[in-house]
Amino acid sequence: MFHDPATFADGFPHETFRALRADDPVSHHEHPTWKRGYWVVARHADVQRVSRDAATFSNAPNPFLDAEMAEDDATMAELLISQDPPIHTKLRKLINKGFTPRRVAQLEDRVRGRVDRIVGALADRNECDLVTDIALWLPLHVIADLVGVPEDDRAQVFRWTELTFGFDENVTADERADAATAMFMYADSLCEQRRAEPRDDLLSVLITAEVEGESLTQLQIDLFFMLLQNAGSETTRNLITTGMLVLLQQPDALERLRADLSIMPTAIEELLRWVSPVMQFTRRALHDTEIGGRTIAAGDRVALVYPSANRDERAFDEPDRLDLSRQPNDHVAFGAGGPHFCLGANLARFEARIMFEALVTRFEGLATAAPAETLPRVHSNLIDGYAHLPIRWDSLQPAGTP
Numbered sequence: 001m002f003h004d005p006a007t008f009a010d011g012f013p014h015e016t017f018r019a020l021r022a023d024d025p026v027s028h029h030e031h032p033t034w035k036r037g038y039w040v041v042a043r044h045a046d047v048q049r050v051s052r053d054a055a056t057f058s059n060a061p062n063p064f065l066d067a068e069m070a071e072d073d074a075t076m077a078e079l080l081i082s083q084d085p086p087i088h089t090k091l092r093k094l095i096n097k098g099f100t101p102r103r104v105a106q107l108e109d110r111v112r113g114r115v116d117r118i119v120g121a122l123a124d125r126n127e128c129d130l131v132t133d134i135a136l137w138l139p140l141h142v143i144a145d146l147v148g149v150p151e152d153d154r155a156q157v158f159r160w161t162e163l164t165f166g167f168d169e170n171v172t173a174d175e176r177a178d179a180a181t182a183m184f185m186y187a188d189s190l191c192e193q194r195r196a197e198p199r200d201d202l203l204s205v206l207i208t209a210e211v212e213g214e215s216l217t218q219l220q221i222d223l224f225f226m227l228l229q230n231a232g233s234e235t236t237r238n239l240i241t242t243g244m245l246v247l248l249q250q251p252d253a254l255e256r257l258r259a260d261l262s263i264m265p266t267a268i269e270e271l272l273r274w275v276s277p278v279m280q281f282t283r284r285a286l287h288d289t290e291i292g293g294r295t296i297a298a299g300d301r302v303a304l305v306y307p308s309a310n311r312d313e314r315a316f317d318e319p320d321r322l323d324l325s326r327q328p329n330d331h332v333a334f335g336a337g338g339p340h341f342c343l344g345a346n347l348a349r350f351e352a353r354i355m356f357e358a359l360v361t362r363f364e365g366l367a368t369a370a371p372a373e374t375l376p377r378v379h380s381n382l383i384d385g386y387a388h389l390p391i392r393w394d395s396l397q398p399a400g401t402p
């Protein structure tokens with residue numbers, strides 16, 4: 001059932017998660033095309049153990065719990081997230097050359113300006129769609145800034161990103177594939193330009209980066225280009241939208257944050273735990289093993305269910321209470337440690353911080369403009385979030401409002 005987006009059509013099935021954690025923490029499920037089915041790992045400690053043990057649990061040929069793809073489908077096999085050590089280790093080293101603290105700091109300067117522009121564009125309005133007018137633009141532009149996509153090309157790259165994701169049920173498989181091809185060709189041509197004229201951006205670093213005498217192939221760069229657009233945009237967008245909805249539904253928490261912005265760092269971690277924008281990734285056992293007392297055979301797939309681990313009563317006190325100053329908070333929204341831990345975690349945290357500061361301080365009388373149960377969700381078993389979230393407000397304060 002966890003492979004089926006319908007399972008998550010009304011949000012996370014927390015009652016099911018709770019029952020699994022209590023009675024069947026490593027449960028077996030049928031899959032429409034995978035003969036062996038798959039295991040669901042529901043507890044925090046088990047999700048952590050599997051994530052950190054790359055010698056036993058592999059990401060190849062890809063870690064997606066796809067309802068349609070064959071079990072050994074290799075189309076995603078070249079993605080960074082589908083690689084195992086030692087190749088993964090080398091690739092990540094190469095990519096880290098473009099993710100230096102200096103580069104992330106430069107981006108951070110731009111994040112504030114971008115948030116001001118996004119919010120400033122709403123100056124004459126009293127309502128908007130939090131998803132399409134606010135939240136989606138920040139991560140898209142931040143990644144485009146990081147990679148070096150010129151402003152004029154961004155609208156097109158954003159459209160391809162939306163299409164390749166396939167969260168809109170009306171987009172056909174052919175349209176998804178065409179968008180991916182177009183994105184690759186675009187990345188190729190941008191690389192050509194950077195080879196001729198390098199700039200201070202991630203692409204220029206990636207085309208020249210070397211580790212142990214090896215550099216990235218053009219295909220690896222193209223794939224990374226696509227992975228960054230996808231991994232960095234939907235996830236951060238949903239942290240902002242669902243996180244803000246949660247705060248609007250829990251006015252005491254919102255007031256507390258507004259009254260004391262210094263709790264923002266722990267508040268972001270708690271919203272990450274609560275929202276869990278990424279639902280699950282899988283691993284494949286390389287040899288016979290066991291998880292939580294269940295025998296897992298070599299070749300079996302296991303799904304790590306992050307939103308369940310994030311409400312595990314064994315790992316968190318009162319896990320169903322939103323506590324914006326929760327500490328410690330060992331949530332697994334970015335993964336549970338191990339070699340694939342989210343590459344963009346700090347960037348996402350920073351984007352969320354600046355955006356929540358603006359939402360909390362600049363919008364007076366902010367409220368949702370539609371009942372929560374009527375809001376359309378994205379169609380996915382990977383990413384949870386809303387496709388639209390209408391909001392309204394009484395007045396908008398200028399940037400820099402304390």
Ligand code: HEM
Pocket residue numbers: 051080081082092139143227228231232233235236239276277278281332333334335336337338339340341342343344345347348
């Ligand atoms: C709230 C926002 C985000 C969430 C919740 C999130 C979550 C995750 C998760 C769960 C994983 C897999 C971890 C694992 O398998 O152990 C991951 C991997 C990854 N994320 Fe994020 N992510 C977010 C934002 C970003 C951003 C902003 C970027 C890029 C700038 C990014 C780039 C990546 C990449 C490249 C990987 C693959 C890393 C690898 O395989 O080595 N993510 N992310």
